[in-house]
Ligand code: PSV
């Protein structure tokens with residue numbers, strides 16, 4: 001039995017899906033095509049809407065520009081809304097054009113830097129049309145060899161570029177800066193860690209916050225500590241959830257290390273990052289290289305929901321007492337009790353009580369959706385990692 005106050009909190013959960021998760025993706029060795037892959041952004045949104053229909057967990061879809069570029073964003077917004085979802089975060093992309101070989105917002109050539117800034121201003125104009133709140137910036141900027149670039153100068157140009165972008169935000173729009181410790185650059189990356197993302201966003205102002213992608217840290221990093229610290233500083237803007245065994249694997253969240261996901265979500269809740277009053281956005285950033293994409297996304301949002309439920313089960317009063325009295329093993333045991341609680345039967349019953357399928361994975365398999373898209377969508381590749 002899951003207590004009703006926990007279920008009430010779970011009812012507020014929303015996890016944004018990335019449009020690119022529905023497109024083909026792969027590694028530098030091979031991009032395998034999955035039957036039924038969307039051919040258009042409209043079809044990606046339809047797949048995302050199917051995930052939401054079966055789980056009630058995914059009311060919005062993030063777009064990546066120019067992968068999801070269209071002529072009429074107002075029409076795209078209506079399309080999404082007619083399917084029961086909204087358009088969410090707009091992700092900029094300055095990592096696939098030849099001109100950005102040596103950087104984008106940090107580039108030493110003013111013309112290239114201008115082009116990269118203008119791309120972000122175009123993204124803000126798209127946000128105005130889609131009603132999106134967040135502009136998410138991840139930069140591939142960095143160098144491969146010591147001496148190749150001036151680390152300090154690049155940081156200064158980055159600050160100036162971000163300030164020009166930030167100045168164009170209006171209303172409740174936010175600039176969300178995502179860090180990543182390496183790749184594609186192998187010696188240094190211009191936004192490699194939460195400290196740099198924090199310093200850059202703190203200099204901009206309140207509406208600039210940090211995105212924590214769970215796959216963007218060195219092995220062994222205590223990610224939940226970063227979560228606690230960013231929440232404490234009021235700078236945790238969003239998550240890109242995924243899981244990894246080695247580097248930025250972009251596998252299904254909770255697949256590699258469910259306990260880490262639990263620990264992260266516990267700190268999110270502890271720090272006020274969950275619930276209607278929180279401004280922390282939960283998003284997925286994943287690729288489904290070999291598995292079917294729609295059920296891959298269903299599995300992902302269910303994993304987040306399950307670990308959130310377990311994190312909400314932590315007996316926080318008992319934990320505080322154990323911590324204060326120096327009861328090391330007692331405190332650890334309280335956390336582990338919540339982690340080891342199987343919430344799946346309780347969640348299944350609760351889903352049914354809300355008019356959702358008890359088992360969304362089984363419901364998808366039985367729905368005929370996969371067979372339909374496989375026969376209807378011939379030759380789908382859609383721009384993105386696989387293009
Ligand atoms: C970079 O590795 C990243 O995590 C950024 O969020 C990109 O925009 C995204 O991947 C695309 O999958």
Ligand code: MN
Nearest residue numbers: 178213240285
């Ligand atoms: Mn990411």
Ligand code: MN
Nearest residue numbers: 213215216248
């Ligand atoms: Mn990534």
